[in-house]
Amino acid sequence: MKIETRLSPNRQIGELKSPKAIMLHHTGGGTYQSNINHFLNATSHVSCHYLIGKNGECARIANDEDRAWHAGTGRALTLSNGFVIPENMGNDYCFGIFLVNAGDNRDPYTMAQYLTLDTLIASLRLRYGALPIIDHKMYSSGKIDMGANFPLSNYIRYGRRYPLCPYAEPAATLRSGMNDAGVKWLQWHLSVKGYSLVIDGIFGPNTLAAVRAFQGSNGLVVDGLVGPLTKNKLKEGIAKCPYSEPANTLGSGAKGSGVQWIQWHLNLRGYDLATDGVFGPLTLAAARDFQSKSGLTVDGLVGPLTRNKLKADMYFSL
Numbered sequence: 001m002k003i004e005t006r007l008s009p010n011r012q013i014g015e016l017k018s019p020k021a022i023m024l025h026h027t028g029g030g031t032y033q034s035n036i037n038h039f040l041n042a043t044s045h046v047s048c049h050y051l052i053g054k055n056g057e058c059a060r061i062a063n064d065e066d067r068a069w070h071a072g073t074g075r076a077l078t079l080s081n082g083f084v085i086p087e088n089m090g091n092d093y094c095f096g097i098f099l100v101n102a103g104d105n106r107d108p109y110t111m112a113q114y115l116t117l118d119t120l121i122a123s124l125r126l127r128y129g130a131l132p133i134i135d136h137k138m139y140s141s142g143k144i145d146m147g148a149n150f151p152l153s154n155y156i157r158y159g160r161r162y163p164l165c166p167y168a169e170p171a172a173t174l175r176s177g178m179n180d181a182g183v184k185w186l187q188w189h190l191s192v193k194g195y196s197l198v199i200d201g202i203f204g205p206n207t208l209a210a211v212r213a214f215q216g217s218n219g220l221v222v223d224g225l226v227g228p229l230t231k232n233k234l235k236e237g238i239a240k241c242p243y244s245e246p247a248n249t250l251g252s253g254a255k256g257s258g259v260q261w262i263q264w265h266l267n268l269r270g271y272d273l274a275t276d277g278v279f280g281p282l283t284l285a286a287a288r289d290f291q292s293k294s295g296l297t298v299d300g301l302v303g304p305l306t307r308n309k310l311k312a313d314m315y316f317s318l
């Protein structure tokens with residue numbers, strides 16, 4: 001995710017007290033560029049930390065340590081992490097993210113916007129802790145953003161449009177009595193679909209009952225066996241990193257989807273790289289910096305150890 005820096009005069013440099021939540025807004029109209037102009041206009045008296053356009057483009061309007069002007073007045077709000085934002089102090093404790101949208105409950109948010117927002121949230125959470133997601137209307141009673149066509153509940157629950165599964169999909173058909181990581185994949189997916197299960201890898205009576213109920217309500221044969229058809233139904237609406245993890249060690253000069261996997265994961269760690277699949281100087285610098293900060297050998301080569309570090313903690317529990 002490439003972030004362009006367009007710092008607003010409407011911010012207080014270094015005066016965010018502490019990031020405790022991420023507050024989402026819609027722009028209520030305009031284009032990516034016209035909204036940047038609005039934030040750069042000192043007479044508008046508004047700013048935010050990030051603006052996301054319809055094509056997924058992203059601008060940094062205030063630095064993370066700055067106090068931006070987006071929350072306005074609001075009530076005291078107790079967050080899911082227990083922190084209470086005091087009345088009228090949303091700007092002191094929240095990152096503000098705006099998405100370009102008409103805000104009329106009809107204008108659709110784009111997949112490109114979701115992908116950028118998801119990456120941005122994951123990146124902020126990796127750096128600042130598991131920040132809860134709130135929207136402007138949760139804080140300020142007079143506000144309507146985010147509107148009815150934004151999947152706010154998914155963001156509150158998963159921190160993203162779609163949840164990410166931390167378990168590998170099993171190749172085999174799963175059945176009652178099994179006990180392995182593939183069953184965890186199954187239990188995770190059933191949990192996301194609303195079934196209440198312990199993710200322990202044991203395909204016992206509760207898991208079997210959930211599978212049968214899921215099959216029954218999805219037009220599948222109710223046999224309690226988890227084969228390709230049931231797996232595909234379970235996967236509907238669940239996202240993952242859009243690129244495949246490379247099998248080989250990759251370094252400077254490499255090209256292809258394996259490099260995109262590296263760039264996507266580096267971006268989650270806060271680096272601003274284009275996911276263009278070209279392992280150029282910027283990707284090399286980011287890889288070396290990541291290795292240095294992760295206690296790895298700083299050789300700029302992304303092999304199994306660096307890949308494992310890139311993947312560590314990137315999935316958030318439900």
Ligand SMILES: [Zn+2]
Pocket residue numbers: 024025026070136143145
């Ligand atoms: Zn707002």
